[in-house]
Amino acid sequence: xxxxxxxxxxxxxxxxxxxxxxxxxxxxxxxxxxxxxxxxxxxxxxxxxxxxxxxxxxxxxxxxxxxxxxxxxxxxxxxxxxxxxxxxxxxxxxxxxxxxxxxxxxxxxxxxxxxxxxxxxxxxxxxxxxxxxxxxxxxxxxxxxxxxxxxxxxxxxxxxxxxxxxxxxxxxxxxxxxxxxxxxxxxxxxxxxxxxxxxxxxxxxxxxxxxxxxxxxxxxxxxxxxxxxxxxxxxxxxxxxxxxxxxxxxxxxxxxxxxxxxxxxxxxxxxxxxxxxxxxxxxxxxxxxxxxxxxxxxxxxxxxxxxxxxxxxxxxxxxxxxxxxxxxxxxxxxxxxxxxxxxxxxxx
Amino acid sequence: xxxxxxxxxxxxxxxxxxxxxxxxxxxxxxxxxxxxxxxxxxxxxxxxxxxxxxxxxxxxxxxxxxxxxxxxxxxxxxxxxxxxxxxxxxxxxxxxxxxxxxxxxxxxxxxxxxxxxxxxxxxxxxxxxxxxxxxxxxxxxxxxxxxxxxxxxxxxxxxxxxxxxxxxxxxxxxxxxxxxxxxxxxxxxxxxxxxxxxxxxxxxxxxxxxxxxxxxxxxxxxxxxxxxxxxxxxxxxxxxxxxxxxxxxxxxxxxxxxxxxxxxxxxxxxxxxxxxxxxxxxxxxxxxxxxxxxxxxxxxxxxxxxxxxxxxxxxxxxxxxxxxxxxxxxxxxxxxxxxxxxxxxxxx
Numbered sequence: 211x212x213x214x215x216x217x218x219x220x221x222x223x224x225x226x227x228x229x230x231x232x233x234x235x236x237x238x239x240x241x242x243x244x245x246x247x248x249x250x251x252x253x254x255x256x257x258x259x260x261x262x263x264x265x266x267x268x269x270x271x272x273x274x275x276x277x278x279x280x281x282x283x284x285x286x287x288x289x290x291x292x293x294x295x296x297x298x299x300x301x302x303x304x305x306x307x308x309x310x311x312x313x314x315x316x317x318x319x320x321x322x323x324x325x326x327x328x329x330x331x332x333x334x335x336x337x338x339x340x341x342x343x344x345x346x347x348x349x350x351x352x353x354x355x356x357x358x359x360x361x362x363x364x365x366x367x368x369x370x371x372x373x374x375x376x377x378x379x380x381x382x383x384x385x386x387x388x389x390x391x392x393x394x395x396x397x398x399x400x401x402x403x404x405x406x407x408x409x410x411x412x413x414x415x416x417x418x419x420x421x422x423x424x425x426x427x428x429x430x431x432x433x434x435x436x437x438x439x440x441x442x443x444x445x446x447x448x449x450x451x452x453x454x455x456x457x458x459x460x461x462x463x464x465x466x467x468x469x470x471x472x473x474x475x476x477x478x479x480x481x482x483x484x485x486x487x488x489x490x491x492x493x494x495x496x497x498x499x500x501x502x503x504x505x506x507x508x509x510x511x512x513x514x515x516x517x518x519x520x521x522x523x524x525x526x527x528x529x530x531x532x533x534x535x536x537x538x539x540x541x542x543x544x545x546x547x548x549x550x551x552x553x554x555x556x557x558x
Numbered sequence: 559x560x561x562x563x564x565x566x567x568x569x570x571x572x573x574x575x576x577x578x579x580x581x582x583x584x585x586x587x588x589x590x591x592x593x594x595x596x597x598x599x600x601x602x603x604x605x606x607x608x609x610x611x612x613x614x615x616x617x618x619x620x621x622x623x624x625x626x627x628x629x630x631x632x633x634x635x636x637x638x639x640x641x642x643x644x645x646x647x648x649x650x651x652x653x654x655x656x657x658x659x660x661x662x663x664x665x666x667x668x669x670x671x672x673x674x675x676x677x678x679x680x681x682x683x684x685x686x687x688x689x690x691x692x693x694x695x696x697x698x699x700x701x702x703x704x705x706x707x708x709x710x711x712x713x714x715x716x717x718x719x720x721x722x723x724x725x726x727x728x729x730x731x732x733x734x735x736x737x738x739x740x741x742x743x744x745x746x747x748x749x750x751x752x753x754x755x756x757x758x759x760x761x762x763x764x765x766x767x768x769x770x771x772x773x774x775x776x777x778x779x780x781x782x783x784x785x786x787x788x789x790x791x792x793x794x795x796x797x798x799x800x801x802x803x804x805x806x807x808x809x810x811x812x813x814x815x816x817x818x819x820x821x822x823x824x825x826x827x828x829x830x831x832x833x834x835x836x837x838x839x840x841x842x843x844x845x846x847x848x849x850x851x852x853x854x855x856x857x858x859x860x861x862x863x864x865x866x867x868x869x870x871x872x873x874x875x876x877x878x879x880x881x882x883x884x885x886x887x888x889x890x891x892x893x894x895x896x897x898x899x900x901x902x903x904x905x906x
Contacts, residue, residue: 230900230903231899233792235791236792236793236797236836236896236897236899237896238898238899238900239792239793240801259801259805260728260788261650262622262623262650262651262656262716263622263623264619264620264621264654265619265622267615267616267617267619268620271612271613272612272613272614272615272620272717273610273611273612274610274611274662274696275610275696276663276664276696276697276698276713277664277698278664278666278698278699278713279700280666280702306608308610312622314623314624316625316713317626318626318711347622348622348623349624350624350625350626352626352711352904354708354904357705359706359707359708360702360706360707363666363702363711365624365664365666367622367624367662367664367715368610369620379608381607438608440608440609443583444582444584445582445583445584445587453588457607488584490583548584548585548588549583550584550586552577552578555578555581555582555701556581556702556703
């Protein structure tokens with residue numbers, strides 16, 4: 211990926227723009243790859259410069275996850291599409307108990323994108339990858355005409371290795387198990403929305419976008435009965451728990467008062483007619499374990515910087531209809547359905 | 559990926575259209591995944607239904623390749639964006655000597671896309687994956703508003719395993735080596751162009767889109783001195799050979815009369831002012847080996863259905879400037895430079 215033909219002058223990363231030649235496969239694309247991507251992502255595998263990267267035998271089961279990122283706006287409080295593209299995929303690996311190792315990055319760029327924006331995104335992506343300990347080992351760049359894309363779309367694929375003895379899956383929840391979350395819900399969704407809607411009172415809500423692999427590893431070590439972890443992104447916690455309920459053939463009963471939500475996020479949701487349980491998160495996880503181990507799992511969450519606001523929020527129950535329900539703070543009970551329709555497009 | 563919530567009625571794959579709810583993470587997305595993607599791609603790993611797929615230890619070095627596909631039009635003679643998304647990535651693995659095993663698929667859909675078009679593409683992708691022996695183990699779907707995309711973009715990542723003893727790379731070409739191609743050049747580029755420009759005389763040119771992994775495996779078995787293989791896609795053979803020349807620090811001298819090009823492709827290129835050496839291919843490879851082994855490598859190519867028109871087209875020479883040159887049929891010599899600018903946007 212880092213083959214360098216001769217150029218007359220360096221890429222103008224301050225004032226230049228993406229044009230169709232940057233996706234041509236020719237000299238301009240090689241220059242973009244060399245002067246931006248290889249400079250920021252550089253590692254021994256990327257430096258092979260072939261159409262595929264070849265890496266050592268990983269020595270265990272592979273975990274593989276892929277995510278397209280189309281978030282709008284590209285830059286938001288707490289992150290941007292570059293860091294999000296790392297966190298989203300690293301977290302999908304981590305939720306399976308995997309140690310993330312490698313990342314591939316596919317860019318689809320819109321003609322006319324300022325190269326300065328692209329450089330900012332690439333640097334943010336590279337920084338997030340370094341922080342998460344994953345190497346960007348290969349990639350691809352395509353350019354589409356103005357009006358056929360929207361600035362930048364990024365599809366990342368992550369590869370990790372699952373240690374022996376770790377077996378987490380959405381179908382393993384059992385009646386009696388406890389349901390936990392690692393922190394405040396809805397920050398990412400409201401942070402994005404505040405940018406779009408110009409909500410002054412929510413302007414200090416920051417996306418929780420973060421890599422959860424070290425938190426996940428600590429939870430696995432602390433809790434032998436850990437059944438599964440999942441990061442509630444699009445569709446929020448409500449949809450994630452419905453997925454798990456169907457996979458495991460169980461019901462879930464939540465205690466709504468126990469679910470941690472920032473007051474400003476709750477206020478923004480009320481103002482907009484949204485429910486924080488359906489708002490996207492990019493740095494939170496939900497975990498399910500045997501009830502007896504729940505206090506230990508909670509303590510392990512709270513011992514990690516990304517889990518300080520963790521809480522036990524409900525229990526798994528027997529229910530052939532696989533319903534998720536919540537006891538409301540007023541003593542009633544409501545059905546927490548799958549997300550129907552679209553609450554907030556292009557949140558990630 | 560195949561969790562099935564209750565629906566009121568099945569997806570209308572004949573008359574329905576993609577809408578924003580199909581990317582929401584909620585019920586509509588789960589239905590799309592269940593009724594289309596899981597139905598077409600079904601395998602044990604995809605059926606895990608988690609945010610990551612976990613597969614057995616592959617038992618060797620991994621090859622990893624990723625490719626975004628933005629081809630326009632979506633359907634063309636000889637293929638469509640679905641089959642292309644498989645072939646492009648499988649071939650990048652095969653060129654590294656890998657046996658392709660797994661594929662991830664990320665869709666970015668434009669609101670309003672007919673579901674019938676999506677279903678046709680998904681079926682074509684599934685068919686091509688089965689033919690190539692790769693399992694689609696995980697995926698992702700995003701939807702963008704009308705006017706922010708162009709129907710369908712597909713980013714595929716392939717994972718394969720490289721057998722012990724196989725070491726192919728673009729930096730291994732040596733002066734004296736022979737350069738071969740596996741067949742007629744430029745078919746894919748001209749097939750796409752004929753659709754856009756309405757070139758009647760080129761209307762029977764069909765894309766060469768094909769999976770090259772079995773051809774590649776035969777060449778590895780037949781030729782101990784095989785240095786490298788590469789598929790000349792965007793930028794064509796000219797750009798691919800320039801990449802190799804720079805990687806290996808050598809020059810390459812081609813015999814232009816020996817390069818196989820269909821008369822109709824040559825005529826279309828002349829008419830349009832294009833050079834077949836810069837036209838994209840999606841089912842051809844170029845290979846470099848020791849001169850003494852070239853006849854055996856050529857015979858191995860010709861023994862495979864995808865290599866019947868193979869030819870020895872040139873030699874590797876010492877040249878610190880890393881130039882690629884061609885002896886013209888008229889006895890002269892011309893520089894075959896990197897592709898400059900953009901010849902044919904969104905060819906793949």
